[in-house]
Amino acid sequence: MTRPRANDTPVSTYRVQASRLEGEVHVSGAKNSVLRLLAASLLTGEQLQISNYPATLLDAQIHLDMLRALGKRCEVSGDTVIIDEASKPPSELVWPGRSIRNTLLILGALTARTGSGSVPLPGGCKLGDRKHDLHVMLLEALGAEVTETDTHLQAHAPNGLKGADIHLPIRSTGATENAIMCGTLARGVTTVWNPHIRPEILDLIAMLRSMGATINVFGQERIEIRGSEGLFGTRHRVIADNMEALTWLVGACLTKGDVEIHGFPIVDLEVPLIHLKESGACFFTGPKSVIVRGGTCYPVEISTGAYPGINSDMQPLFAVFGAMSRGESKIIDLRFPGRYLYAEEMALMGVDTRVEGNLLRIKGGNQLRGAEVTARDLRAGIALTLAGLVAEGETVIRDAWQVERGYDRFIDKMQALGGQVTPGW
Ligand SMILES: CC(=O)N[C@H]1[C@@H](OP(=O)(O)OP(=O)(O)OC[C@H]2O[C@@H](n3ccc(=O)[nH]c3=O)[C@H](O)[C@@H]2O)O[C@H](CO)[C@@H](O)[C@@H]1O
Numbered sequence: 001m002t003r004p005r006a007n008d009t010p011v012s013t014y015r016v017q018a019s020r021l022e023g024e025v026h027v028s029g030a031k032n033s034v035l036r037l038l039a040a041s042l043l044t045g046e047q048l049q050i051s052n053y054p055a056t057l058l059d060a061q062i063h064l065d066m067l068r069a070l071g072k073r074c075e076v077s078g079d080t081v082i083i084d085e086a087s088k089p090p091s092e093l094v095w096p097g098r099s100i101r102n103t104l105l106i107l108g109a110l111t112a113r114t115g116s117g118s119v120p121l122p123g124g125c126k127l128g129d130r131k132h133d134l135h136v137m138l139l140e141a142l143g144a145e146v147t148e149t150d151t152h153l154q155a156h157a158p159n160g161l162k163g164a165d166i167h168l169p170i171r172s173t174g175a176t177e178n179a180i181m182c183g184t185l186a187r188g189v190t191t192v193w194n195p196h197i198r199p200e201i202l203d204l205i206a207m208l209r210s211m212g213a214t215i216n217v218f219g220q221e222r223i224e225i226r227g228s229e230g231l232f233g234t235r236h237r238v239i240a241d242n243m244e245a246l247t248w249l250v251g252a253c254l255t256k257g258d259v260e261i262h263g264f265p266i267v268d269l270e271v272p273l274i275h276l277k278e279s280g281a282c283f284f285t286g287p288k289s290v291i292v293r294g295g296t297c298y299p300v301e302i303s304t305g306a307y308p309g310i311n312s313d314m315q316p317l318f319a320v321f322g323a324m325s326r327g328e329s330k331i332i333d334l335r336f337p338g339r340y341l342y343a344e345e346m347a348l349m350g351v352d353t354r355v356e357g358n359l360l361r362i363k364g365g366n367q368l369r370g371a372e373v374t375a376r377d378l379r380a381g382i383a384l385t386l387a388g389l390v391a392e393g394e395t396v397i398r399d400a401w402q403v404e405r406g407y408d409r410f411i412d413k414m415q416a417l418g419g420q421v422t423p424g425w
């Protein structure tokens, strides 16, 4: 089946029927890695070849179109994208369409490369108060003047960026990535204190190093970047998407399925896997795959945080797991307090949910029933889709395009595993 392009009409609904997942699935390249790698392409005029590229992700397609708007040539062939440029990019990203979170990193890259940048305010999932003050702070620390309008964020550093100490008050993923990228072209040394060290950031560092950047990681303490005049082209393979891997694992467990997940990034998921195993998920780990043989869901009590803890993006998956468990599950999201919009939607499916401040309580164990629900964000959408697989009757998920922002070839993979999920436009 041909999936829609970013400029085509995105999928509007999924119709989900109860079904059991069975078979084999291959994990695609990681959304939250590849988006950062695409932004990093703006740091060089030379060619980048990115393999294991999740070509059907709506957010990756939007990102490529943003790069094209900045004068890059982007050719996708199978699971590889080749990015070239004919001339140095302009400073302004003119983009009338939906924005993505990554415009913050595009701003950093443009400012580092051209001395100024102008981008639409960041989009991405609405996760409550999602500030970008740390991105402004780090650009200012590196010598840029930053201004914000109702629609745009602009930075000017006519003499180029200058290395500095950047102290992050929280282990922000995006701010760590932006500081690293800016540091590669800043004069002198940039030190990022209190960085967030997680697999996607190590992937970005690996690619930047292969482009000639000098970056030293001192554990969770600091990252030092020695700036250079320019970076080279390179070839790089995107790491596996840990969210996708975990999604198939939870889906197989909920549906008492039997699924082999190939390319499972086991070492990146140690903590969530321990929680799931101790909560009844039945799976076996091999060198490169995980085999899930159903299991029985028991209540979970988790809080989210920085790596290696449970990523905020994962907690909606734990919530469906909790909904299937007899007893009370509790979730606290320390990264994005109150990221529980999906709970109201799950309630429509018969799940007993209650939000108390920053705590989500789920009383699970009742038979879920199909309902019309809305994917209020990406991970909310996937959680509702999995809930639909174990509900009685049909579940209709509105705004299903949210799922396709972040899951590569989702419907093809789901249907190949026997999941009865039908897209509608
Ligand atoms: C494209 C991508 O990789 N997105 C991921 C990235 O988002 P993103 O990089 O946006 O998330 P951050 O790690 O920066 O956010 C962590 C916390 O810091 C706060 N904050 C962040 C920036 C800022 O300038 N000021 C500020 O206060 C946020 O509101 C949040 O409470 O990491 C999050 C987890 O960490 C994940 O849920 C997102 O899927």
Ligand SMILES: C=C(OP(=O)(O)O)C(=O)O
Residues within 6 Å of the ligand: 031, 032, 101, 123, 124, 125, 126, 313, 378, 379, 406
């Ligand atoms: C929150 C997410 O993404 P973004 O930062 O792109 O909104 C996510 O991947 O769950």
